[in-house]
Amino acid sequence: MRQSEHFPDSVTVIEVGPRDGFQNVKGEIPTEEKVKIINLLATSGLKRIEATSFTHPKWIPQLKDAAEVIRCINRGSDVVFSALIPNEKGLDRAIENGVEEVVFVVSASDALNRENFNQSTAESLAELAAISPKAKRNGVRLRGAIAASFGCPLEGSVAVERVIDVAKAFQKAEVCEVSLADTTGMAHPLQVRDLLCRLFAEFSDLPLALHFHDTRRIGLVNVYSAWQIGARIFESSIAGLGGCPYAPGAPGNVATESLVYMFHRIGVETGVDLESLMECSRITKEVVGGIDPDRCHG
Numbered sequence: 016m017r018q019s020e021h022f023p024d025s026v027t028v029i030e031v032g033p034r035d036g037f038q039n040v041k042g043e044i045p046t047e048e049k050v051k052i053i054n055l056l057a058t059s060g061l062k063r064i065e066a067t068s069f070t071h072p073k074w075i076p077q078l079k080d081a082a083e084v085i086r087c088i089n090r091g092s093d094v095v096f097s098a099l100i101p102n103e104k105g106l107d108r109a110i111e112n113g114v115e116e117v118v119f120v121v122s123a124s125d126a127l128n129r130e131n132f133n134q135s136t137a138e139s140l141a142e143l144a145a146i147s148p149k150a151k152r153n154g155v156r157l158r159g160a161i162a163a164s165f166g167c168p169l170e171g172s173v174a175v176e177r178v179i180d181v182a183k184a185f186q187k188a189e190v191c192e193v194s195l196a197d198t199t200g201m202a203h204p205l206q207v208r209d210l211l212c213r214l215f216a217e218f219s220d221l222p223l224a225l226h227f228h229d230t231r232r233i234g235l236v237n238v239y240s241a242w243q244i245g246a247r248i249f250e251s252s253i254a255g256l257g258g259c260p261y262a263p264g265a266p267g268n269v270a271t272e273s274l275v276y277m278f279h280r281i282g283v284e285t286g287v288d289l290e291s292l293m294e295c296s297r298i299t300k301e302v303v304g305g306i307d308p309d310r311c312h313g
């Protein structure tokens with residue numbers, strides 16, 4: 016039951032809508048609308064926001080304005096804005112643009128790593144050896160994310176040992192935290208319990224975050240299962256934005272407003288003002304709904 020020794024009980028919510036959500040929206044969201052939504056999210060009490068991704072625009076055209084988004088958002092607040100990076104080149108761009116925290120993603124499934132990053136899991140981990148000291152030298156905080164931690168749409172089930180191996184590599188690279196991502200929404204609550212029991216035992220000093228998708232409408236059940244085992248850091252997406260390229264039209268990430276609502280109802284603090292969040296959700300749905308109506312499930 017590590018990571019749960021807070022009183023009163025509280026969780027940390029990491030908003031990933033501007034990255035995981037927006038990147039799944041078909042049709043271009045104007046940069047100023049992205050900036051408006053991110054600024055609104057930051058005023059709702061969220062302290063950590065994944066704002067964009069420094070991925071080559073050829074792969075994710077929606078986030079080609081990453082540098083501009085980082086430049087234009089209000090950074091004077093006490094909110095940490097992070098950016099996802101798929102490789103060292105992404106780190107270079109993040110450094111150039113003054114990003115304070117980067118999230119380096121490696122998939123526990125070799126097939127998905129090749130599909131997404133055009134190299135094997137081992138090759139991504141070799142790149143981590145270069146990324147970590149460079150991030151440190153430049154004063155950028157490095158987080159790790161393990162895609163396909165709960166299963167892979169290409170390979171099927173993913174052995175716990177492979178998740179542990181990637182987490183060990185991240186720990187060796189001295190990341191501040193590791194996020195376990197249910198990239199395509201394959202997790203179920205008992206699997207969440209079993210995986211976390213193993214990982215909490217194995218990594219007692221490494222903060223672990225959970226990133227669930229609601230592809231099969233059990234995202235929040237998985238959140239609750241993880242919380243019961245002692246997880247206290249959760250990633251979610253405003254208005255449930257996001258999606259899964261392997262399940263067209265399926266819901267996206269767990270909706271931030273649903274997650275916050277549930278925690279408040281069971282007496283767990285989030286530091287987020289639910290009313291402001293609902294307003295953010297409404298505005299996000301208005302903006303994104305006009306471009307890609309399929310992408311709003313919150």
Ligand code: MG
Pocket residue numbers: 035196197198226228257268
């Ligand atoms: Mg995701």
